[in-house]
Amino acid sequence: MLTPAHLQALDAALGAAPENSRRMLQLGWCRELAEEVRMQLIASGLISADYVAVQCTYFEKSRGHNWLVALHQDLSIPVKMRIEHASLSGWSEKDGALFVQPPVAVLEQLLALRLHIDTCGPEDGALKVIPGSHLNGRLDENDKARAKAGAEAVLCPVAQGAGMAMRPLLLHASSKATGSSRRRVLHFLFGPPALPFGLEWA
Incomplete structure (x- = not known):
């Protein structure tokens, strides 16, 4: 998706970025990149x-900045303001932004694109996924255990x-990095322009 020249420019731009941030779309170069990615999708x-692009999160994993992510689903979306509705739950604030867990019908419409600035192999904490698990809606811990037992x-x-x-x-889940390289990812989230219940994208 990216040319060598584009990767070089991104490498320079990310040099000033925090190691992990959920609010990359505030940056002009990231909004321009999101539009390029959107057109490719x-x-x-x-x-x-x-x-539309509704969020971009930056992850940088290395042996010096390392973490393990257990098997999970991404259930929260960034919104502009709080709306009281029985179908909305799990309100939280992260990096100064407001998030909510909408109904499954909303989550099923979304698509994430993980754009890799570096090669990401098994030693770099590459994602592990359970194929087809997104077709089963929102899963509780028992559902996750059954899915993990039923599919490699x-x-x-x-x-x-x-x-x-x-x-x-x-x-999806990811292991800690065990190699010496960096794993930098721009995780874009795309969704329909309008949300139900009076919600607006942040």
Whole structure:
């Protein structure tokens, strides 16, 4: 998805970025990149032409800045303001932004694109996913255990400059990095322009 020249420019831009941030779309260069990614996803038939970029999170994992992520689904979305409704739960604030867990019908419409600035192999904490798990809605801990027992997790190495598209409801996890390289990822989230219940994208 990215040319060598583009990767070089991103490397320079990310030099001033925090190691982990959920609010990258506040930066002009990231908004421009999100539009380029959006057009590629439209051309690939993965999203509709009216879809918008609603969030970009930056992850940088290395042996010096390392963590383990247990098997989970991404259930929260960034919104502008709090709306009281029985279908909305799990309100939280992260990095100064407001998040909520909407109904499954909303989450099923979303698409995430993990854009890899560096090559990401097994030793770099590449994602492991349970194929097809996004088709089963929101899963509780017992559901997750059954899904894990019923299907082998698949490791998803990604080449430098490539992207990995996934549904947020897909069960995914990542191990700690064991190699000496960096794993930098820009995790974009795309969704329909309008939300139900009076919600607005942040």
